[in-house]
Amino acid sequence: MLKAIVLAWLLLFIGDFLSTFLYHIPEHVFGSLHLKTHHSGNKDFRHYAVLALNINVLLDGVLGAIPYIIVGVFLWQFSPSGIICGLILGQLHVWWRHTTALGWQTPKLANSLCQFLFITTPERHWLHHEKTSVGYGDIFTVFEKPAKAWLSWLRLLRINSQRI
Numbered sequence: 001m002l003k004a005i006v007l008a009w010l011l012l013f014i015g016d017f018l019s020t021f022l023y024h025i026p027e028h029v030f031g032s033l034h035l036k037t038h039h040s041g042n043k044d045f046r047h048y049a050v051l052a053l054n055i056n057v058l059l060d061g062v063l064g065a066i067p068y069i070i071v072g073v074f075l076w077q078f079s080p081s082g083i084i085c086g087l088i089l090g091q092l093h094v095w096w097r098h099t100t101a102l103g104w105q106t107p108k109l110a111n112s113l114c115q116f117l118f119i120t121t122p123e124r125h126w127l128h129h130e131k132t133s134v135g136y137g138d139i140f141t142v143f144e145k146p147a148k149a150w151l152s153w154l155r156l157l158r159i160n161s162q163r164i
Ligand SMILES: [Zn+2]
Pocket: 038, 048, 098, 125, 129
C-alpha cells in the first residue's frame, strides 16, 4: 500500500516536472497550440478540462500527458496499481484545477491541505490562465520558481536566435 502511494506520488511529481519543463514552457516560448487552446479567453470548463471534442484541445491535452505516460512505463515494474492510481489522480486534478471556470471555490480546509502538500489549487492555476508568466507547475507549486527561470532562459534563447 505504502509502495503504491509512493509510486503514485513519484509518477505525478516526475510527470509534472517533465511536462512543465519539456512541454508547457517551451510551448509558451516557441509554440502557439497551448496558447490558443489553453489561454484563449471566455472558454468554458469543458474546453479547459480537455473535455471538448476539438482536435487542438485534445492534442494539447495528449502532448501534456505524454511525459506522465512515459514515466508510468518506467515505474510500472515497481507498482502497477500505484501507476494506475497516479494516472487517475492526475486526470482528476486536471478536471479539479479547472473548476474555477464553473465558479467553484476551494474550501478553506482543502486550501490549507494543498498549501501544506505543495499542491496547485484551482485558484492558483487560474492565475496562470490569466497571466502566462505565473502559476507554473500544473500539479505541484514547487516548480514555480525553476519554471520561471527556465521560461526567462528560453525567451532569451529565442531572442538571441532571432538575431543571428
Ligand atoms: Zn489550465
